[in-house]
Amino acid sequence: MRRNPFVYYGKKALIFLLSVFLLSVTVFYISRLAPGDPLMSYYGERVEKMSVEEKETARGKLGLNEPIYIQYIRWVENAIKGDFGISFKYKQDVMQVIGSRIGSTLILGGTGFVLTFVGALLLGILCAWYEDRWVDRLLCKGGTLLSCIPEFWLSLVLILVFAVTLHLLPGSGAYDVGYKNNVLNRIEHLILPLVIVVLQHLWYYAYMIRNKLLEEIGADYVLLGKSKGLSKRKIMFRHCLRNVLPSYISLMAISVPHVVGGTYIVETVFSYPGIGALSYESARYHDYNLLMVLCMMTGILVIFCNMIGQIINEKLDPRIKATEVVETSEVTEL
């Protein structure tokens, strides 16, 4: 029995839309139910000097007086038209605020993701190749230790060592004042946060690759490969790695939000002007419109990447299709 691609992708799209809807409702309600005054982010310190009537007018102007579901419906109506409102804090269109910050995060998260992906793969292969030799043992122990260190602490240590003591690298920001378009300056600022982003995830995936490869190496087909005269290198790269890669790629697709989202704490510690630092601020100052869009962006990224991962898995690995065949044949037998 073959699946109809329209039904298949239609189903996926439906699940996607439903997830996005539920996410938006949840975020909308929770942010408004959280204690704190959104006027603080709009008027800042002045709020304290405002009278009750003035506050009421301000709330009315910002549309905060109506019941939450009405507010939500209005938000959805505007959002569909492409209008996400203004940021209370920056008094600017939300998209403009995000637009000015997203580049920095994409550079940090994107580079971090690529480095993690490639680095983990290479490390994993290295460990599996030298299984139980000193390289493998050292990396396994060191890697586990390293991944146990909290990222904010490691960030501070790196800032202390490389920025404060050695003066080798800058410890905060994305560029120095007046060097906005200087690539070299930007790279200098990128190094420390990038190290943290990569180190945070590297070993987890490297260890997974190592173990999956070792599992494959222990399989019978490797013995058959050896008995026909294949070299260790060819068995490793042509057979074992080939069988490990699909699941790795799908896992990495799922991990995109983790790695990119992992920049949030790093950005805050390094005062790196990206989406992460912005999200943190928006939640703290009840900047509802900004928070809403940032949450939706992250959420959609998570849902989307999960789906991509699943699709890749199903397309690349014939074994998954094989289980499908078994399942359907069992069903018909019953």
Place this chain on the structure above:
Amino acid sequence: MEELLKIEKLSVGIHSPMGKVQAVRDVSFALHPGELLAIVGESGCGKSMLCKTIMKLLPKSAKIEGGRIIANGVDITDYSDKDMRKLRGKLFSMIFQDPMTALNPTVPIGKQIAEAILIHEPKLPKEEVYHRVIGLMELVGIPQPHQRYKLYPYNFSGGMRQRSIMAIALAAKPKILIADEPTTALDVTIQAQILDLLKEIRTKLGTATILVSHDLGVVARCADRVAIMYAGKIVEIGTAEEVYYDPRHPYTWGLMQSLPALNRGAKELKTIPGMPPTLIDPTVGDAFACRNEYALEIDYHEQPPMFKITDTHYAATWLLDPRAPKVVPPIGGRGHV
């Protein structure tokens, strides 16, 4: 006749947390061109280990501790993995017990066979490789090879997979084929087909074959010579005729008596009492002594040497010593089979 493969006093030990396991102990035999030698024994008696030792596919924990492997007149005991690679597939290759796991599940069958050809002849043009693969698939009895070339292992049944594995094993025209329980994981009708195929291949290509099995009945179909293995040792070896009609070792008697075919009409199937010994720490005396109803006092103190019965028939039991009491075998002779 020149020997293709000669094993001399081979011993293999596996280091485990519980101690050293003597998986193969002092095994000697020879394989002649074109013959089918069967090695029979219970599970865990070291049959598979012996096969893997010959091809040097031992796990890291296992080591050859003594003896020599002479292949084609050359001592390969100390060959490195790189040297062995040139021999594997070309001089000898292997078929495994479980065809469900021995193929890479994500590579099409045809490609896996082609790979085996290309290892030893990397410069062969593509079409030639394809023709050879098709030829091999036809040889091992895979119908419609052109359509099946691109199929994956999961599209194949167990028997078809075992045939594909045979095609891979035969791809570089090896002189020796080691079949490690090739039919154990298959159902009975397929078993017979695969055994017939082994025989057919031997006649067509003249490939010498070592067939490992735990089933004397399976072996009876096709073996020229039979070696009975117990606790890492060969206890009896001879032509199929000699071993089946004139067995001399009490263990062989036990194995024969437990064949269902010879128990027809009996209420209970005869069995050998007890369990095979674990091979941790070397045994004193004959490892089979405690299960052997014909055991002599000396069996508990000293291992029996190989006694020669005929030029081709040997057995390791003290019963063959001239001083031993005469024992009438409970089985054997033409009347039985």
